[in-house]
Amino acid sequence: MQTIGILGGGQLARMLALAGAPLGLRFLVVDSAEDACAGQVAPLLRTDWRDFDRLGEFAARVDVATFDFENVPAETAHWLTEHVPVFPNPRALAISQDRLAEKTLFREIGLDTPAFAPVNSRDELARALEHVGAPAILKTRRLGYDGKGQFRLKSAADVDAAWEALGGAPSILEAFVPFERELSVIAVRSREGEFRTYPLTQNWHADGILAASLAPAPHAEALAPVAYAHARRIAEELDYVGVFALELFVRDGELLGNEMAPRVHNSGHWTIEGAPASQFENHLRAVLGLPLGDSGALDIHVMLNWIGELPDPLPILAEPRAHWHDYGKSARAGRKVGHATVCARSAVEMRERLTRIGKALGREAQVAPVLAALTSD
Amino acid sequence: MQTIGILGGGQLARMLALAGAPLGLRFLVVDSAEDACAGQVAPLLRTDWRDFDRLGEFAARVDVATFDFENVPAETAHWLTEHVPVFPNPRALAISQDRLAEKTLFREIGLDTPAFAPVNSRDELARALEHVGAPAILKTRRLGYDGKGQFRLKSAADVDAAWEALGGAPSILEAFVPFERELSVIAVRSREGEFRTYPLTQNWHADGILAASLAPAPHAEALAPVAYAHARRIAEELDYVGVFALELFVRDGELLGNEMAPRVHNSGHWTIEGAPASQFENHLRAVLGLPLGDSGALDIHVMLNWIGELPDPLPILAEPRAHWHDYGKSARAGRKVGHATVCARSAVEMRERLTRIGKALGREAQVAPVLAALTSD
Known part of the structure; x- marks a missing residue:
C-alpha cells in the first residue's frame, strides 16, 4: 500500500485523494491551514513551507510527493527531492512558476505567444x-x-x-490579445514517459477566474493535434511527470500559448465524470509509474464553477447527468468553493440541461457563452 | 454541512463516504475493528454494538444514521432511533434480517418464492x-x-x-431451485417517497459468493418491469428509505424471490461508473430527503469481484474503460477485498475487453459465464 504526499490541501488535493482511494492509495496532505479542505478526506499534517523538521516527517511518511499548489517555494521543492521522489520535478515547477521562463519555453518549442x-x-x-x-x-x-x-x-x-x-x-x-477563444489542453506524462492528452477544452473566464468549461471544445478538429503536439514537446522538454494544463488563446484561427499550470487543473474537472480515467486518477498513475488510463471524452461535458459561495444544489441534483461537487470550504469572495459537471450525449440535450440550470439558479450569464458555443455551426 | 453516521466500516461504508464527499457530506463510521477499511477515508469510532455510551456519542455527532452491515442487533437499531433518524427503519431491517419474515413478505406482495x-x-x-x-x-x-x-x-x-x-x-x-438465471434489482426510495430502480443486473456466484455481475441484464425486457414493480411494493410495504437489493431467480421464465439486502449491494457496484448517480450517491440522497439521481445505465457494465486477495492490477489499469477498486483490506480467504468494473458501448467491445482481462489474469472461468450471456441471442 503506497502513500502519496501532497503539498497543499485544497480542493485539488481533496479530489486527488478521492480518486486515489479506489486505487488502494493512502494520502498525507501538508498545508499551513488547519481547516484545509483535503483534510476532510485524508490525514493532514499542518506545517509551514519552511519548517524542515515537519517536512522531514512528511517525507518519511510518504512514498512519492506531488503538488496541489504550484507556488511551493523552490527551496522546499529542492529540499524534498533529496528525501523522497517528487513529481513534477523542481525545474518544471520553477519554469511554470515564472511567466517569463514559461513564455520563453513556449517560443523555444515552437508555440507562438503574445x-x-x-x-x-x-x-x-x-x-x-x-x-x-x-x-x-x-x-x-x-x-x-x-x-x-x-x-x-x-x-x-x-x-x-x-x-x-x-x-x-x-x-x-x-x-493584450483580442482572442476569439480560450482553450486548454490537459496532458499527462508518466514516469515511464507515456504521454496522453484529454480532448481540447474551451474555457470562459469572469473577473479573471474560470467560470465555465466545455469539452470536447467544438469545431477544434484542426487545432487539436497542433495543441497536443505542443503539450507533448513541453512535457518532454521539461521531463515532466504528472498532469499539467496548457492554456491557449485562439487568434485569427492560430494558437498562442498563454500559460501552463504544473498540476491538475480546474479546466479538467469535467474528466471526473467525462473520461474513463479522470485527470486526478491519471496524475496518480503518472507519478507512480503505472500505465496511464483512457483519457478520451465519453460524451459532451460542461463544468460550471462556483465562486465565492455555493448556489442552491437542488436544480443540479434534480437534473439528469448533472454532478455536484462541494469542496467543503467556507464561503469567501473570489474563492473556488465547488463546481458542477453536466454531461449529455448530444449538443441539443446539453443545451436543454444548461438552459434549465441557468434559469433555475439565476445564472443565465454563466451558461450563455457555453450555449452560444454549442449552437454555432 | 451534514454528517452521516454509518454502522459498520467495511467497503460499503468506504464507498458511501467516497460518494458523499462531493455532496459536501461528512461521515462518522462505527465499527468494532480498529482497521475497518472505511476508516481510511472517514473518521472511525470504535465500539461494540452494545456499548450504548459510545453509541450515544455516535448519535450525538451525526445528523442521520444508516448501515453498511445489516446484522446490527435489532436492539441497537431500536435504541438509535430514539436518538437520531435511522434509515432504513428497524422494522425493514428486522424483516430483511430474517429469511422467514422476508419470504413471507415476498409472498404477501405477490412475488412467488421457492x-x-x-x-x-x-x-x-x-x-x-x-x-x-x-x-x-x-x-x-x-x-x-x-x-x-x-x-x-x-x-x-x-x-x-x-x-x-x-x-x-x-x-x-x-x-433447491434449478434456476436459469440469477438477477437483482437495486432499488432506492427516499424520505419523500420518491422511488427509482437501476436496470436489472444478472449475477453469477461461486462458492456462494458473488463472482460477476452484468448490467443491464440481457434479454430481460419482459422481466424488468415485473421485477421493478415487486421492488416498489416491498419498499412501500416497509416504508423503506435508502437503497436495497432484491435478489431473484428466474425459473421457467418466471421470477422467484430469493432474498433482499437492506443496504447498498455488491451487485450494484457497477453503478459507480455505470450510472449517472451511483447506488452509493442515491442511498445518501434518499436518507437525506434529497431528490434522487438518475439511475439509468450509461452503457454495458461488468463487475468482477476479487475474493480472498487482489489479482495483478496492471491488466485492469491498462484496459480502456476498466476501473480498479481496492478496498484497502488485508487478504483473507473468502473476504471481499476489491472489484473491477469494465464498461463498453457494445457487447462486442465488452467481449473483447473481458476476454483480454480473463486471459491476462488467468481468470477465464470468472469471465466465461458473462461472455456466454453476452453472446446468446
Whole structure:
C-alpha cells in the first residue's frame, strides 16, 4: 500500500485523494491551514513551507510527493527531492512558476505567444510598452493566479500606476490579445514517459477566474493535434511527470500559448465524470509509474464553477447527468468553493440541461457563452 | 454541512463516504475493528454494538444514521432511533434480517418464492423436508450471508447432519431451485417517497459468493418491469428509505424471490461508473430527503469481484474503460477485498475487453459465464 504526499490541501488535493482511494492509495496532505479542505478526506499534517523538521516527517511518511499548489517555494521543492521522489520535478515547477521562463519555453518549442518583454523597473516598463504596444497587461512573473498580480495598461499614461500596483515585483509585460477563444489542453506524462492528452477544452473566464468549461471544445478538429503536439514537446522538454494544463488563446484561427499550470487543473474537472480515467486518477498513475488510463471524452461535458459561495444544489441534483461537487470550504469572495459537471450525449440535450440550470439558479450569464458555443455551426 | 453516521466500516461504508464527499457530506463510521477499511477515508469510532455510551456519542455527532452491515442487533437499531433518524427503519431491517419474515413478505406482495418451511427442531426439519421436497437448503433465519449458515440436503438421510451443522439455530428450509438465471434489482426510495430502480443486473456466484455481475441484464425486457414493480411494493410495504437489493431467480421464465439486502449491494457496484448517480450517491440522497439521481445505465457494465486477495492490477489499469477498486483490506480467504468494473458501448467491445482481462489474469472461468450471456441471442 503506497502513500502519496501532497503539498497543499485544497480542493485539488481533496479530489486527488478521492480518486486515489479506489486505487488502494493512502494520502498525507501538508498545508499551513488547519481547516484545509483535503483534510476532510485524508490525514493532514499542518506545517509551514519552511519548517524542515515537519517536512522531514512528511517525507518519511510518504512514498512519492506531488503538488496541489504550484507556488511551493523552490527551496522546499529542492529540499524534498533529496528525501523522497517528487513529481513534477523542481525545474518544471520553477519554469511554470515564472511567466517569463514559461513564455520563453513556449517560443523555444515552437508555440507562438503574445508579444512580451521582461520588466524589472519603471523605465523598463515604459520601454517594454513601446516594444509590445498598448493595450498590454503587466503581470508579476511569480505567484499570479486567477487574475491576481495583474494590471492592464491602456496607454503610456498608465505606466506609473501599473508599476505601483504590482509593487515593483519582477514582472512581464504582455500584449493584450483580442482572442476569439480560450482553450486548454490537459496532458499527462508518466514516469515511464507515456504521454496522453484529454480532448481540447474551451474555457470562459469572469473577473479573471474560470467560470465555465466545455469539452470536447467544438469545431477544434484542426487545432487539436497542433495543441497536443505542443503539450507533448513541453512535457518532454521539461521531463515532466504528472498532469499539467496548457492554456491557449485562439487568434485569427492560430494558437498562442498563454500559460501552463504544473498540476491538475480546474479546466479538467469535467474528466471526473467525462473520461474513463479522470485527470486526478491519471496524475496518480503518472507519478507512480503505472500505465496511464483512457483519457478520451465519453460524451459532451460542461463544468460550471462556483465562486465565492455555493448556489442552491437542488436544480443540479434534480437534473439528469448533472454532478455536484462541494469542496467543503467556507464561503469567501473570489474563492473556488465547488463546481458542477453536466454531461449529455448530444449538443441539443446539453443545451436543454444548461438552459434549465441557468434559469433555475439565476445564472443565465454563466451558461450563455457555453450555449452560444454549442449552437454555432 | 451534514454528517452521516454509518454502522459498520467495511467497503460499503468506504464507498458511501467516497460518494458523499462531493455532496459536501461528512461521515462518522462505527465499527468494532480498529482497521475497518472505511476508516481510511472517514473518521472511525470504535465500539461494540452494545456499548450504548459510545453509541450515544455516535448519535450525538451525526445528523442521520444508516448501515453498511445489516446484522446490527435489532436492539441497537431500536435504541438509535430514539436518538437520531435511522434509515432504513428497524422494522425493514428486522424483516430483511430474517429469511422467514422476508419470504413471507415476498409472498404477501405477490412475488412467488421457492417452497419453504420454518424449522425450529430436528423433527420439524424432517417434516419440512417432506413438505418442501429434496433437494433442499437449510438456512439459518438470521446472520447468513455469502453462503454462510447454509447446508444442502440431498435426501432425508442428511437431516441429522444438517441440523447439527447449523447448530440448532432457528432456520428455514428452502426447496433447491434449478434456476436459469440469477438477477437483482437495486432499488432506492427516499424520505419523500420518491422511488427509482437501476436496470436489472444478472449475477453469477461461486462458492456462494458473488463472482460477476452484468448490467443491464440481457434479454430481460419482459422481466424488468415485473421485477421493478415487486421492488416498489416491498419498499412501500416497509416504508423503506435508502437503497436495497432484491435478489431473484428466474425459473421457467418466471421470477422467484430469493432474498433482499437492506443496504447498498455488491451487485450494484457497477453503478459507480455505470450510472449517472451511483447506488452509493442515491442511498445518501434518499436518507437525506434529497431528490434522487438518475439511475439509468450509461452503457454495458461488468463487475468482477476479487475474493480472498487482489489479482495483478496492471491488466485492469491498462484496459480502456476498466476501473480498479481496492478496498484497502488485508487478504483473507473468502473476504471481499476489491472489484473491477469494465464498461463498453457494445457487447462486442465488452467481449473483447473481458476476454483480454480473463486471459491476462488467468481468470477465464470468472469471465466465461458473462461472455456466454453476452453472446446468446
